[in-house]
Amino acid sequence: MSGTYSSKNQSMSRKAVLRRRLQNITIIIISLTAFILFWWGLAILLDLQYLPPPDEVFDAFIKSFTTPDPNIGTTMDQNIVASFQRFIQGFALAFVVALPLGLLMGFVPWVDTFSRPIVEIFRPIPPIAWVPFFFVAFGAFWNPVLTVFIGVFFPLLTNVILGVRSVDESLLDAARTQGAGRVLLFSKVILPFSIPYLMTGVTIGMGVGWMCIVAAEWFGAIGGGVGYYILVQENVGMYPNMFAGIAVVAILGLLTVSLSGYLEKIIRRRMGMS
């Protein structure tokens, strides 16, 4: 009897969850439709060349993938690959610097005392502010990579430090009573505990990274890039193409942030920290 009641409850619970998800999806569709209709109405009402209606942007979006742009000579997928390459490079660079530094700053007090003033000086500076300098100092290849690096570095660093400092004391005590020294404490307790916090930093960094890459590519980019595409289209007055480029950036940002957020949830759940 109680078993039947329990499975019936589970079934009702699953149905409720499914209904909620369908409701949410419906609301999202309505919201996006309303946005597009508003945009369309505004474009028709204002009739401005630099505010094209959604259908022109959509056409430009499709065409950008099938036909090389006459100004740059690349298709949108080539631009995406170029931007993504720089994004990965900047992200990887931030990762290999922020992870060990964050672990050290969280675990070794004098390292934190030494590094923190420098970190706090540079943290408030918007990554985009560095673009003109990076372009002149490091050239068109490293400029967007370093800009992404700066943008991703600080969220990663902050969250790794937080992760190290958030380790449950009881876990550390338990490890110590089992005879664990500093090295084992770090490798077996602190480092694994920091991973979910690191993933939070990754998720935040992803969004910041895309903002950085678009701005950095405005100063020039090797092999094209979505940011450079947007700039060129604005320069020559092809606004449907410009908005298509903006839409691509939005989609890429959404995909990468969502993927990172999903991985973070999985990791947190598996490590019992959700």
Added chain:
Amino acid sequence: MEKKTTQLLAVAVVAIVVIAAVAIIFWPDGDGEEKTLYWTPVPPKDQQANFVSGAIDAGVSWEPYCSDSILAGDAHVLKWSGDIWPNHPCCVLAVKTSYLSSNPDLVARMTRAHIEADLWVVDALAHPDGANYTLLMQIGATFSGRSTDVVAAASEHIGFSYGLSSEVIDYLEEFTQMFIDLNQTSLGSYASVEDFVSNLLDTSVIDEAMAVQPSETILGTVNLGFLAGDLHQFARVVAMNSTAGGGETFYEKFGLNVIAVNPAGYVNGPAVMDAFAAGVIDVGYLGAPPAILKKLNVGTDIKVVALANTEGSAILAVDGIGSFNDLNNKTVATPGPGSIQHLLFLVYAKEQGFTVKLKGT
């Protein structure tokens, strides 16, 4: 076990990302095809540094950036723009059409001031031993932040003239057709290239300007836009100089209060066109190609009422590049699509039998 799997998975993902990043950096470029040129966007102000660092093998830019590199020994000239397109128009004086319709007298006065300043520049350059030449060099040095030697060298390669001659009109029609052939624009509602250029220009303003008399009082205010650090627009710089004007600026002489809306200058021609579209400026100096492109692609309604200069750009190259053909599989910097320098480079490279590609593709 699950935790260990997760940790291994996380480490594997990180390792893949890092390896991919390193591989991308060191992955060898594809072999260049024969007679291929690779272009990369570099603003003229940064081209000299790129010559020095070896990031580029050649660059197309305008004065005074050309003379910066030449006099410093960082690059030499392969081709002046005048070698490729003799007497080609470059920068123009443009007016918002609605402003012209409602303020024809102010526009005529603005144009007259431009003409007078242009003639002053031409006369000064024709007499290198005269006081006006020295003053002109000083004005140019102050404006551009460069030595008078650079200004002098730059001035030699720029043609200062104001007339919209049949040669200028022919060139503007050619530029328009080139953009159409490159699929960078289309005629839209215009019947032909000639029809478009005829609509782009207002050749009557110069005649009206010549009939204008100086004014003791200020008759109106004009919001002006221009490019940053561009000696092609030297006439504008002189027009705003009271010493050259004999105690008042050329604009004041003809009864105008001219406001430089962006005192530092706009970064490029498209930005000046955007300023027109936004209603921020009434009159502007900009390159002819951005005026053509944005009038066609965006419909920004402006009229070109006078020329500012001819020629004044060049293709420069580093040591070891003796001729344009030596640029096979090399990297050439340009200000980017939409500029006359980029158009010149594309057209000339194709004439020389080169395939032009964006660097990295």
